[in-house]
Amino acid sequence: DIQMTQSPSTLSASVGDRVTITCRASHNINTWLAWYQQKPGKVPKLLIYKASNLESGVPSRFSGSGSGTEFTLTISGLQSDDFASYCCQQYNGSFTFGGGTKVEVK
Amino acid sequence: EVQLVESGGGLVQPGGSLRLSCVASGFSSSAYWMAWVRQPPGKGLEYVACIKEDGSEEYYVDSVKGRFTISRDSAKNSMYLQVNSLRTEDTALYYCARFCGGSAPRWYFDLWGRGTLVTVSS
Numbered sequence: 001d002i003q004m005t006q007s008p009s010t011l012s013a014s015v016g017d018r019v020t021i022t023c024r025a026s027h028n029i030n031t032w033l034a035w036y037q038q039k040p041g042k043v044p045k046l047l048i049y050k051a052s053n054l055e056s057g058v059p060s061r062f063s064g065s066g067s068g069t070e071f072t073l074t075i076s077g078l079q080s081d082d083f084a085s086y087c088c089q090q091y092n093g094s095f096t097f098g099g100g101t102k103v104e105v106k
Numbered sequence: 107e108v109q110l111v112e113s114g115g116g117l118v119q120p121g122g123s124l125r126l127s128c129v130a131s132g133f134s135s136s137a138y139w140m141a142w143v144r145q146p147p148g149k150g151l152e153y154v155a156c157i158k159e160d161g162s163e164e165y166y167v168d169s170v171k172g173r174f175t176i177s178r179d180s181a182k183n184s185m186y187l188q189v190n191s192l193r194t195e196d197t198a199l200y201y202c203a204r205f206c207g208g209s210a211p212r213w214y215f216d217l218w219g220r221g222t223l224v225t226v227s228s
Binding site: 043100 | 141143149150151153156165167168201206212213215218219
C-alpha cells in the first residue's frame with residue numbers, strides 16, 4: 001500500500017503570507033495526486049488534480065507541483081478564506097489520503 | 107442542485123450493523139464511479155470502498171473487506187454501504203463521494219456529501 005506523509009500537521013500564518021504544504025509518497029505515484037481543502041462542517045473541496053492542474057473555479061493563488069514521491073501545495077498570498085485544512089490524495093492504484101495540514105491564524 | 111446526501115449513521119455497539127445510504131440529486135449517479143470515504147474524529151480521510159457505474163465492480167480497503175458491502179440502485183439514484191461486525195475503530199464520519207470524469211473516470215473526487223456519523227461504542 002502507498003502511504004502519504006503530509007507536513008506540517010499545523011501551520012500558523014498571516015494574511016498575505018506564502019504558504020507551502022508538502023506530501024510525500026512511500027512509492028512513486030508519477031503525478032497522480034490531488035489536493036483538497038476542508039473547512040469545519042463543510043465538505044472537502046477539490047483544488048488541484050494531477051499534481052499541478054487547477055480545478056475550475058479555484059483561485060490562481062493556489063498551485064501544485066511535484067512528481068514521483070514529493071509534492072507541494074502553495075498558496076501565494078494567503079487570504080482569510082484560506083484558513084482551513086488541506087489534504088492530499090494519491091490515486092496510483094488504490095486511493096490514500098495524507099493526514100492533513102491545518103492552516104491557522106498566526 | 108447537484109448534491110449527495112448521506113443518511114443511516116448512528117450509535118451502535120461493537121459487532122453491530124448499519125446500512126448507510128447516499129442519495130444523489132441533480133445528476134445521474136449511474137454515470138459515475140462512486141465511493142465511500144470516512145474520517146475518524148480529529149483524523150484524516152480514509153478511502154473505504156468504491157463501485158463502478160453499473161455496479162459490476164467493487165473494491166474495498168483491506169481493513170473493511172468481508173465486513174462492509176457497497177451497492178447501488180440506479181432507479182433510486184442511490185448508493186449504499188452495509189457495515190457489519192463494527193469495531194470501535196470504524197467510528198467516523200462517512201462521506202459519499204463522486205469520482206470525477208463519469209464513464210472515463212479520473213480517480214479523484216469532485217463532489218462530496220456532508221457525511222453521516224457512525225459511532226461504535228458499548
